[in-house]
Amino acid sequence: MASTRLPGKPLADVGGRSMIVEVTRRSVAAGIGRVVVATDDEDVRAAVAGAGYEVVMTRSDHASGSDRIFEALGHVDPEGRARRIVNVQGDLPTLDPALIRAAVALLDDPAVDIGTLAAEIVDAGERTNPNVVKVVGTEVAPARLRAFYFTRATAPYGEGPLFHHIGLYAYRRAALERFVALPPSPLESREKLEQLRALEAGMRIDVAVVDTVPLGVDTPEDLERARSLLAREA
Template identity: 70%
Template sequence: MSTAPPPAAPVIIIPARLASARLPGKPLADIAGEPMIVHVWRRAVEADIGPVVVAAAEPEIARAVEAAGGQAVLTRPDHPSGSDRIFEAVSLIDPERRYDAVVNVQGDLPTVEPAIIRTAFAALADPAVDIATLAVPIVREEEKTNPNVVKAVIELPEAATRGRGVYFTRTTAPWGEGPLYHHIGLYAYRRSALERFVALPPSALELREKLEQLRALAFGMRIDVAVVDALPLGVDTPADLERARDLLARRANPRE
């Protein structure tokens, strides 16, 4: 268990790659005249907790971000996960270890609210927490049994908005009366925890559930989960992309 002081110097890193089974090239997909990755970068900048860097797997992504005034770093294209990509990125941009926390914002969340990015980072104020993430109550009945909706099983005291993550699963859990929580794949790591995490071998349950956060739990790392009110739209399909275009168009023109 960590006894480190609260992180004081965070950096937000957004991993992005062009390869996608359901929506190839999605970081560069046009939304309201700008690539999707630029929208994600803008939301992360608006969180106002530290510098924002896009960890790009391809030069085209880096060029798009830099053309919009952002910072990008080119990383290996063959990383197995976003966690590995952000670890390479922070190692490249900060070999002096000035940043003591890394917030991982997925590159396919163009409508993410800056406030929930701040909420994830705020959970690291507890010195016992290694990794922080987010969840939202499930309200649609069909999502409770959908294996594509990852459930966070949280030890959550009554009236609390943050609790310890005890498991993550694609099945319906926990059993019994009470809310179920949809996990949001946005993480805040102590830098030392990220460094440890990427050096660990995959765990048996991680391989079975295909959820890498189970590796952290298997090796005794503490993950806290903050409960937020809204689920950010993740863009995985052409239909998701159209929804994101509509949402951002309405934000830009609220009277229409």
Template identity: 65%
Template sequence: MIPIVLIPARMAATRLPDKPLADIHGQPMIVHVLRRAQEADIGPVAVATDTPAIADAVRAAGGIAVLTAADHPSGSDRIHEALGRLDPEGRHQLILNVQGDLPTIDPAAIRAAAALMDHPDVALGTLVAEILREEERDASQVVKMVGSPLGQGRHRALYFTRATAPWGEGPLYHHIGLYAWRREALARFVALPPSALERREKLEQLRALEAGMRVDAQEVAVVPLGVDTPADLDRARAILAA
């Protein structure tokens, strides 16, 4: 499969207005995400956005940007439209969805998600990291993956939840919202209505599980910093200054 990396980005954040264009050492945050994805060196990279200012910033940095509809309910829908515009011939059959608010993402993590697609039954690959901080075990904003270990840090995902799960002794895993899709699985996913558990937990990936799609997850050492607040932005600046 020939990979392509797509980065959905929009201006809708309320806690950090104009988030994709937030300055980090002279470059908009979305450009830092673009650079990390390019450093993964697994295929072409493009930003999918409904905002001309974001597209202009990406193009000014030498990147590829695709303008999409403004009413997409999720990043998955946005990258599906962008994929059709960029690759109507269907050359790219492996799609990496890298969130546009991860300016410190390790390029190796992107490659790790792509590597999960080595098994032909896997429709969707994602990432997890072991929860080490006690306060995160019960935090609803920290999404947990419940899965069966397959060896070498790989898991078959059985469920995702905001609750503390599974019960009993053993590690808990923090889900990281970076996805590798088979093209046909992405097309099937966006054609499905939101599922019952997806609506209840407010977790899009449950739609795939409820539809019978196989989801595998790879452990990585560090949860990448998602920038949602001014404090997160300050942290990202500090990390990228190092």
């Protein structure tokens, strides 16, 4: 809600729904389990509850979304029944529900601690854009990488594809518990990318390579683009 470039963006109208409700609707459509919105804002809580979805209030001082979902998990599942936890950011109103399923499917491999997503970069300008996070990894199966590093730099060097990281994460519960207990790592602090904390701690992150990057809404221009894309879907 305190976004400097788009204040109040979770409640911005996108196709007749608030953005947070649209993201929630798409998360439910993934069909993988219980969906709960975690927020520290009463207006967001009211909007989500008014649309008939589950919502839980969390503290306002969390440093990251991972910390927030861990608190929410303690509220909604204190018995520890849920073994896989997905963190979906609330500003992805064009998210394809299939992408959520793709991230969760990576955890079918017992060696994987965290699953996430990437798409091959096709826009040359994104290769050098520091706001486009790149994942560097090795292919372990078709359309699947094991991540070695995430960076805002242009990497890896040389000819070949580059991959645009999509910030949606599926955690094993034990991995999430371990992750939030770790202090920020040196590379995390340098790159401003929290997933590096997991890699520096020796956790395994696998990446499903998908065809599309959901639009993250950060500016008024992004919002208008999201409205246009959703209008085409209607």
